[in-house]
Structure formats: structure tokens, C-alpha cells
Amino acid sequence: MSKSIKSKQNVKLAQLPELERSARRLEPGKEQRDRWNAAVQGYADRFIDDIYALNAYDPIQKTATPALPIPEEGRSMEGLLQRLEEDVDRQGLNPASGGHLGYVPGGGLFPTALGDYLAAITNRYAGLFFANPGAVRMENELLRWMCRMVGYPEGSLGNLASGGSIANLIAITTARDAKGIKAQEVPRAVIYLTQQVHHCVQKALRIAGLGEAVIRYIPMDEGFRMRADALREQLAADQAEGFRPFLLVASAGTTDTGAIDPLSKLADLAEAYQMWYHVDAAYGGFFMLVEEMRHKFAGIERSDSIAIDPHKGLFLSYGLGAVLMKDVKAQYESHFYKANYMQDAQKDWEEWSAADLSPELTKHFRGLRMWLPLQLFGLSPFRDALREKALLCRYFYQKVQELGFETGPEPELSILTFRYPEARGGSDQLNAALVDAIRQDGRVFLSSTQIGGQFWIRLAVLSFRTHRQEIDRCLSILGEQLGRLK
Ligand SMILES: Cc1ncc(COP(=O)(O)O)c(C=O)c1O
Structure with a gap:
């Protein structure tokens, strides 16, 4: 090997200690880990402690703050969690909420995260x-x-x-x-x-x-x-x-x-x-x-x-x-x-x-x-939760008819469709406006679909956090908003 190649390699190898020192920042020490763990755990705990009070849907902010650029040097966990809360966790659909009754919810069991x-x-x-x-x-x-x-x-x-x-x-x-x-x-x-x-x-x-x-x-x-x-x-x-x-x-x-x-x-x-x-x-x-x-x-x-x-x-x-x-x-x-x-x-x-x-x-x-x-x-709470969701759907099926809505087929599982009927002054526009109004209210979230060329509202009960209280809340919001729009 020529002298000059060898000396170039030596120069590069001389950089190793400095590169290692910098690269080792990717391996946080115990103290750093404890601080990050505590901050993340605090955030997660607050989220779960508040979950029954949080909205199922929060309006999207049209003038979103610009995305954080990826920095050359790292930022603090606390600041990042704040951005997460403001930019992500307080906007749009909240699938962790028991008020999420649209699409196909699930909730997100805590031990999934663990x-x-x-x-x-x-x-x-x-x-x-x-x-x-x-x-x-x-x-x-x-x-x-x-x-x-x-x-x-x-x-x-x-x-x-x-x-x-x-x-x-x-x-x-x-x-x-x-x-x-x-x-x-x-x-x-x-x-x-x-x-x-x-x-x-x-x-x-x-x-x-x-x-x-x-x-x-x-x-x-x-x-x-x-x-x-x-x-x-x-x-x-x-x-x-x-x-x-x-x-x-x-x-x-x-x-x-x-x-x-x-x-x-x-x-x-x-x-x-x-x-x-x-x-x-x-x-x-x-x-x-x-x-x-x-x-x-x-x-x-x-x-x-x-x-x-x-x-x-x-x-x-x-x-x-x-x-x-x-x-x-x-x-x-x-x-x-x-x-x-x-x-x-x-x-x-x-x-x-x-x-x-x-x-x-x-x-x-x-x-x-x-x-x-x-x-x-163990399996027992899963079986009971699924049993509960199917029952809640049937309960809603009866109650929503009492509010004057027509319903789709009797629910087989935990999804049903309903709409305010033409016979009572309903229309696709009114039903769509109802879904919008419920979304703006935010306490519960319902989605909609087209069946046979008509607009239908869908209720899907499958979040483990949906219980009788959430279904009653949904019924009372439906009644309120319908009264306002009719
Ligand atoms: C019956 C059915 N099949 C498939 C899917 C797609 O599943 P994923 O959204 O997990 O990809 C869904 C989603 O809601 C569904 O309801």
C-alpha cells in the first residue's frame, strides 16, 4: 500500500473517537431514559384519565401550524409532546373514544401499547x-x-x-x-x-x-x-x-x-x-x-x-x-x-x-x-364486551325508532343503519346535515353510507369503551340536533 493511501486512512480512523462520541447520543443513558419515560407515561396517563371526557371528534384546524422541520440537533421531549397533543391528538377523529360509533371502531386496549x-x-x-x-x-x-x-x-x-x-x-x-x-x-x-x-x-x-x-x-x-x-x-x-x-x-x-x-x-x-x-x-x-x-x-x-x-x-x-x-x-x-x-x-x-x-x-x-x-x-371480558356491544346495538335500534327514524335491517352483530324518513320530512340533505351537526358537536362520531342510492347514517358499536352511557348520549344528541334541523 502506498504511503499516501495509508496516511489518508489513518486520518479517517482518527475521526472514530469523535464519531463514536456523537453516535453514542443514540443510546440514551438511564437518567435520560427515565426522564423520557416519565414524560411519555405522564402524557399517556393524562390521555387515558381524560378519555371519557374527550371528544370523539374535534374540528380540524384549517390553519395548521407548519410541520416541525427535522432538526440537526435534537429537541426536548416535553416540547414534542406538546406538539403531538396540539397537532395530532386534539384534531379530527379520536378512535380511542367510546363515542366513536362510526366506521369500524375498536378502541385500543392499553396492554396493546405495552x-x-x-x-x-x-x-x-x-x-x-x-x-x-x-x-x-x-x-x-x-x-x-x-x-x-x-x-x-x-x-x-x-x-x-x-x-x-x-x-x-x-x-x-x-x-x-x-x-x-x-x-x-x-x-x-x-x-x-x-x-x-x-x-x-x-x-x-x-x-x-x-x-x-x-x-x-x-x-x-x-x-x-x-x-x-x-x-x-x-x-x-x-x-x-x-x-x-x-x-x-x-x-x-x-x-x-x-x-x-x-x-x-x-x-x-x-x-x-x-x-x-x-x-x-x-x-x-x-x-x-x-x-x-x-x-x-x-x-x-x-x-x-x-x-x-x-x-x-x-x-x-x-x-x-x-x-x-x-x-x-x-x-x-x-x-x-x-x-x-x-x-x-x-x-x-x-x-x-x-x-x-x-x-x-x-x-x-x-x-x-x-x-x-x-x-x-383472559377471554372472559372479551366475550362479555362483545356480547355487550351486540346488545347495545339492539338497544339503539329500538330507541332510534322511538325518535322517529327508520332503520335498515335488524342488526345481526353491532352495526346498523338508520335515517330520518321522507314520510316525516327527511331527505338525503337533512340526514347528511344531521351527520355534520353531530360531528361538529363532537361528543360522539357517526359515519354515513349510500345504500340503494340513498343516504344512510351508520352506527357501529365496537369500541371496548362504548357502554350504555355513550349510546344514551348519542341518542340524546341525535334528538337535539334533529329538533334543531327539522
Ligand atoms: C369487513 C371489512 N373487511 C376489511 C376491512 C379492511 O380492514 P383494514 O382497515 O384493517 O385494512 C374492513 C375495515 O373496516 C372491514 O370492515
């Missing part, structure tokens, strides 16, 4: 059995627990995904490959669903390269459930014309009305036509924990795959959906890939690894955020 905290601190890698058998076993055990709950046989598995959309995508991708749908088959491959299927299914179909497949929207009955007789007719017609029925997507709890398709009858047809049978139970699935509601899901165990979301029906903070898969090998065939730099990971294989069963490689150890609440609370 699980996330521990997962982030220890940064365990739950993607490959080789890297952390314990973490992979824990996540797989959670999946097996859900598989048992829905009645899937031993050997079924799936994946813990970030949410219901990705769970549905994994199922649809697996269905495509398991049924051998290659590009040239797509234009004759037929997918059956209803107009009430969650839009993430249509997104998933497009992402999975099935956007040009034939999509049949099967007519529904008065309860927005797929009509099995109509599906049977469509299947026969499609087969006669040389199309290839390959995928049936049913819903067990639709987003608009909470409807459950006739899962058993659909299973018969899926079997008869050898279709992949997928059930989107992202919202409704955990109601299976309630003994007296289980019968509503009869037939779900005959499906090939199910999407079910712990960040909905188990009330976890956002960030955890699941896909359950009867044939894990099919899921593996669609998602695994071997790379040279991963060769060590192929050793010591006792469990399926999430990295081989989903699009993700490096992933958050998200099992911990589900395992911790389930282990700490």
Missing part, C-alpha cells in the same frame, strides 16, 4: 423460526387459537398482518395460485361477491393481477346477504358459457350493515364448483367468541381462508389483522422465495415462518400486542 413497547425495545424478529423460535411460536399459537375458534382443523395457520386489507390480499393471492390462475386464464376466471363486500377486496383483486377477471356481483336479499339461489344460477350460466368459476368471497359482517352471508349454503356451492372459498370476517369474526352468536357463523369452518381483525373485534390498537388459512402449503407456495443471503435461515425449521407466508420480510413483532392483552385479561 406489547408494542416491549416488542420495539427488544426488537425481536418474528419473521423466521431460525431467528427467533419463541416469537414465531407465539405468533403461530395466536393464529392456531383463532383457527380453532373458527373451527379450522389442526394444521391450519395463516398470518398476522398489519390489518384486514393485507389479510384479504394474502388470501386472494393464495387463491389465485392454488387454483392455477395464470395471466392467460384471467379473462375467463370468475369471482363471485356482492356489492356489500369491503372495498379492500376489490383493491386486492386488482393488486393480485385479477383486475381483468370476470367479477359477478350476486344479488342480495333484504338483509344485504348474498342470495345462494342467485349464485347457483349464475354459476350454472357461467359454466355453460365456458367461464371458469374460481373464487367466492363471502362476508361475515359487512361494513355497511353487519350482514352475514349464508355461509353454509355458499360453502355447498364452493364445493360443487371447486372454487376457493374466502370469508371476510375482518369486522364480525370475533363475535364467534360469544357462545349464543356462534350459530350465525355456521359454515365458516368450510371456507379455505378467513380474514379476521384483532384490531377490530379484540379492541387492539390499530395495526393487527389476521388471515387464517386451511392449507398453509398453498399460502407458502404463493409467498416464499429463496435468496442466497437467506441461506442460513433455512436451517432448524420446526414451525412455518411468517416471512414465507406473507409479502413481508422484516416485520414488527406484532404478536406481542395481541398475546399480552389476551393473557393479562
Whole structure:
């Protein structure tokens, strides 16, 4: 090596102590950690202590303060928490509130945060059995627990995904490959669903390269459930014309009305036509924990795959959906890939690894955020909370009619639609104005939808913090605002 190259290297190496001193600022000492922990914990405690008094919706400030630039030198935790409170936590929808009765709430159980905290601190890698058998076993055990709950046989598995959309995508991708749908088959491959299927299914179909497949929207009955007789007719017609029925997507709890398709009858047809049978139970699935509601899901165990979301029906903070898969090998065939730099990971294989069963490689150890609440609370309060939500929805269903509203179908689970009827002077405009007025009031939050070309207000009871008091508050605000607008 020439003298000049050597001396240049020495100069660079001489910088190491200074670089190390600076880099070590990324490892705060105990005192610093204690101060940050105390500040964050204080913030979190105040948030939770006040949660029943906080609004479900705060008006958006149109003249938002400009975003903080990323600084060269760090700022104080206290100042940052203040910005978090002002810019984020006091504006718009508050999904942690029990007054959140729109979309699909959940709440965000406290131990979810503790699980996330521990997962982030220890940064365990739950993607490959080789890297952390314990973490992979824990996540797989959670999946097996859900598989048992829905009645899937031993050997079924799936994946813990970030949410219901990705769970549905994994199922649809697996269905495509398991049924051998290659590009040239797509234009004759037929997918059956209803107009009430969650839009993430249509997104998933497009992402999975099935956007040009034939999509049949099967007519529904008065309860927005797929009509099995109509599906049977469509299947026969499609087969006669040389199309290839390959995928049936049913819903067990639709987003608009909470409807459950006739899962058993659909299973018969899926079997008869050898279709992949997928059930989107992202919202409704955990109601299976309630003994007296289980019968509503009869037939779900005959499906090939199910999407079910712990960040909905188990009330976890956002960030955890699941896909359950009867044939894990099919899921593996669609998602695994071997790379040279991963060769060590192929050793010591006792469990399926999430990295081989989903699009993700490096992933958050998200099992911990589900395992911790389930282990700490046990199942009993979850069953009772779900039972309570279904009952609260029925209670609202009766009371809102007493206020003069017309309602959609009787609630199957914990979602219902209602509107102030034309017969009493209602209109789409009045109902929309009502939703706006309730949002401006902010104590509760309701969302709306279009059904049959009409504007309907939706109530979805699924936050673990929603109790009788929140429903009574919602009814009294509805009455007040209606009186004002009529
Ligand atoms: C029935 C249903 N499926 C799928 C989804 C999508 O789930 P996520 O928002 O977790 O991606 C939702 C969301 O509300 C849903 O209600």
C-alpha cells in the first residue's frame, strides 16, 4: 500500500473517537431514559384519565401550524409532546373514544401499547423460526387459537398482518395460485361477491393481477346477504358459457350493515364448483367468541381462508389483522422465495415462518400486542364486551325508532343503519346535515353510507369503551340536533 493511501486512512480512523462520541447520543443513558419515560407515561396517563371526557371528534384546524422541520440537533421531549397533543391528538377523529360509533371502531386496549413497547425495545424478529423460535411460536399459537375458534382443523395457520386489507390480499393471492390462475386464464376466471363486500377486496383483486377477471356481483336479499339461489344460477350460466368459476368471497359482517352471508349454503356451492372459498370476517369474526352468536357463523369452518381483525373485534390498537388459512402449503407456495443471503435461515425449521407466508420480510413483532392483552385479561371480558356491544346495538335500534327514524335491517352483530324518513320530512340533505351537526358537536362520531342510492347514517358499536352511557348520549344528541334541523 502506498504511503499516501495509508496516511489518508489513518486520518479517517482518527475521526472514530469523535464519531463514536456523537453516535453514542443514540443510546440514551438511564437518567435520560427515565426522564423520557416519565414524560411519555405522564402524557399517556393524562390521555387515558381524560378519555371519557374527550371528544370523539374535534374540528380540524384549517390553519395548521407548519410541520416541525427535522432538526440537526435534537429537541426536548416535553416540547414534542406538546406538539403531538396540539397537532395530532386534539384534531379530527379520536378512535380511542367510546363515542366513536362510526366506521369500524375498536378502541385500543392499553396492554396493546405495552406489547408494542416491549416488542420495539427488544426488537425481536418474528419473521423466521431460525431467528427467533419463541416469537414465531407465539405468533403461530395466536393464529392456531383463532383457527380453532373458527373451527379450522389442526394444521391450519395463516398470518398476522398489519390489518384486514393485507389479510384479504394474502388470501386472494393464495387463491389465485392454488387454483392455477395464470395471466392467460384471467379473462375467463370468475369471482363471485356482492356489492356489500369491503372495498379492500376489490383493491386486492386488482393488486393480485385479477383486475381483468370476470367479477359477478350476486344479488342480495333484504338483509344485504348474498342470495345462494342467485349464485347457483349464475354459476350454472357461467359454466355453460365456458367461464371458469374460481373464487367466492363471502362476508361475515359487512361494513355497511353487519350482514352475514349464508355461509353454509355458499360453502355447498364452493364445493360443487371447486372454487376457493374466502370469508371476510375482518369486522364480525370475533363475535364467534360469544357462545349464543356462534350459530350465525355456521359454515365458516368450510371456507379455505378467513380474514379476521384483532384490531377490530379484540379492541387492539390499530395495526393487527389476521388471515387464517386451511392449507398453509398453498399460502407458502404463493409467498416464499429463496435468496442466497437467506441461506442460513433455512436451517432448524420446526414451525412455518411468517416471512414465507406473507409479502413481508422484516416485520414488527406484532404478536406481542395481541398475546399480552389476551393473557393479562383472559377471554372472559372479551366475550362479555362483545356480547355487550351486540346488545347495545339492539338497544339503539329500538330507541332510534322511538325518535322517529327508520332503520335498515335488524342488526345481526353491532352495526346498523338508520335515517330520518321522507314520510316525516327527511331527505338525503337533512340526514347528511344531521351527520355534520353531530360531528361538529363532537361528543360522539357517526359515519354515513349510500345504500340503494340513498343516504344512510351508520352506527357501529365496537369500541371496548362504548357502554350504555355513550349510546344514551348519542341518542340524546341525535334528538337535539334533529329538533334543531327539522
Ligand atoms: C369487513 C371489512 N373487511 C376489511 C376491512 C379492511 O380492514 P383494514 O382497515 O384493517 O385494512 C374492513 C375495515 O373496516 C372491514 O370492515
